[in-house]
Amino acid sequence: MLRVENLGKRYRVAHQSPGNTMTLRDAIVDTAQSIVRRKPRVRSEEFWALDRVSFTVDQGERVGIIGRNGAGKSTLLKILSRITEPTRGKIELWGRVASLLEVGTGFHPELTGRENIYLNGAILGMSRSEIARKFDEIVEFAEVERFLDTPVKRYSSGMYVRLAFAVAAHLEPEILIVDEVLAVGDVQFQKKCLSKMEDVGASGRTVLFVSHNLSTVEALCTRGIVLQEGTLGFDGTAQAAVQYYLDAAYDLASSTALGLRRDRSGNGKVRVSHFRILDLNEAEVSVMQSGGDYLFEIGYQSTVNYPLHNVAVSLDIFDDRTNRLLLFRSNFTNENVSLFPSGGAIRCCVRDLPLASGAYRFSIFISHANAEVLDYITDVAPSIVEGGDFFGTGSGGLPNHCKILKRAEWSTV
Ligand SMILES: Nc1ncnc2c1ncn2[C@@H]1O[C@H](COP(=O)(O)OP(=O)(O)O)[C@@H](O)[C@H]1O
Numbered sequence: 001m002l003r004v005e006n007l008g009k010r011y012r013v014a015h016q017s018p019g020n021t022m023t024l025r026d027a028i029v030d031t032a033q034s035i036v037r038r039k040p041r042v043r044s045e046e047f048w049a050l051d052r053v054s055f056t057v058d059q060g061e062r063v064g065i066i067g068r069n070g071a072g073k074s075t076l077l078k079i080l081s082r083i084t085e086p087t088r089g090k091i092e093l094w095g096r097v098a099s100l101l102e103v104g105t106g107f108h109p110e111l112t113g114r115e116n117i118y119l120n121g122a123i124l125g126m127s128r129s130e131i132a133r134k135f136d137e138i139v140e141f142a143e144v145e146r147f148l149d150t151p152v153k154r155y156s157s158g159m160y161v162r163l164a165f166a167v168a169a170h171l172e173p174e175i176l177i178v179d180e181v182l183a184v185g186d187v188q189f190q191k192k193c194l195s196k197m198e199d200v201g202a203s204g205r206t207v208l209f210v211s212h213n214l215s216t217v218e219a220l221c222t223r224g225i226v227l228q229e230g231t232l233g234f235d236g237t238a239q240a241a242v243q244y245y246l247d248a249a250y251d252l253a254s255s256t257a258l259g260l261r262r263d264r265s266g267n268g269k270v271r272v273s274h275f276r277i278l279d280l281n282e283a284e285v286s287v288m289q290s291g292g293d294y295l296f297e298i299g300y301q302s303t304v305n306y307p308l309h310n311v312a313v314s315l316d317i318f319d320d321r322t323n324r325l326l327l328f329r330s331n332f333t334n335e336n337v338s339l340f341p342s343g344g345a346i347r348c349c350v351r352d353l354p355l356a357s358g359a360y361r362f363s364i365f366i367s368h369a370n371a372e373v374l375d376y377i378t379d380v381a382p383s384i385v386e387g388g389d390f391f392g393t394g395s396g397g398l399p400n401h402c403k404i405l406k407r408a409e410w411s412t413v
């Protein structure tokens, strides 16, 4: 159905923040120079967003593509959808492709919902009467009846994605390609989409699907491909791919200094440079215990020569399938965080850690004035919770049954 051979995509980027080939000393000299000269040094660099990627997909396979931030997943889907050209290598596709990529691709903003449905059908090579037969089903699925004659540029992002998905999934493509955009919709709609994709696959059509939610990939896909910094790291069953990805994430988190990692987003004004878990005596711990009290310490370096006030810091805790369990966010409690140009550390104190025994994943998100993303990095440390006495009764909870522990009072009436 689909064959990709030795695919490569090279991008050229101009950037101000130090790349990972610099030593710490280079970075300091660089920062010092840019402060003295009062102008940032702009460097241009070429890199391969995809490099020597080869695989084939048979009819009816549902392929989950997973990989860290910046691994090249969207680039691969854009090449397969013929939105970008590969720099080298080739792709062969047998069949009509419908794709749902980032908001903004596929639909014409000035055209109405109705016109876009017909336009997309025509692009897929369907006749007017074929599209007309599918029309009501699409509108019903997308829940946009009232806005059918409104230009899609006036749609909310949720409406836009609902319609885009409905069009892509219902117009009977032989290959359906879906990027992470579904995360925009509400949970109810996401469920509807996932079951629709299952139907599409079950009816013998091929699905390529990018998701950062590993349980979704395990549930929906028959096959998994892991991309790592643009190369194909693993290709096998969905379950084996998820396990490979988890192991690689664990290795990365334990071996690479956070300040040097490239799988991050944000404008680079601030970079998380370390993450440590301390007990209340400020001693570093490697394994936490349920019910314990901890200081989560986020070290940062700043690349600007002025302080940043009104900063919001989030610490997210996920289970080992990337389901979000807890979110600690400084501005939930109106705490004002300021970051200094000299760098420093932010500490978040959590008492009575409500996690059952198991492996967890931490992400850090730092934004400025609630708008500008300064730094976002996932899997900052491999984190294990073991034992502990959350309830003070010797019962550790049942980790196979639940992940979050919470005390409750029981009575009979
Ligand atoms: N148009 C572009 N120009 C330059 N670099 C790009 C462009 N699009 C993506 N990249 C870079 O290519 C890499 C892969 O990006 P992407 O495919 O979006 O990753 P993913 O979807 O896995 O997070 C990233 O480092 C990203 O910054």
Ligand SMILES: [Mg+2]
Pocket: 073, 074, 075, 180
């Ligand atoms: Mg992407």
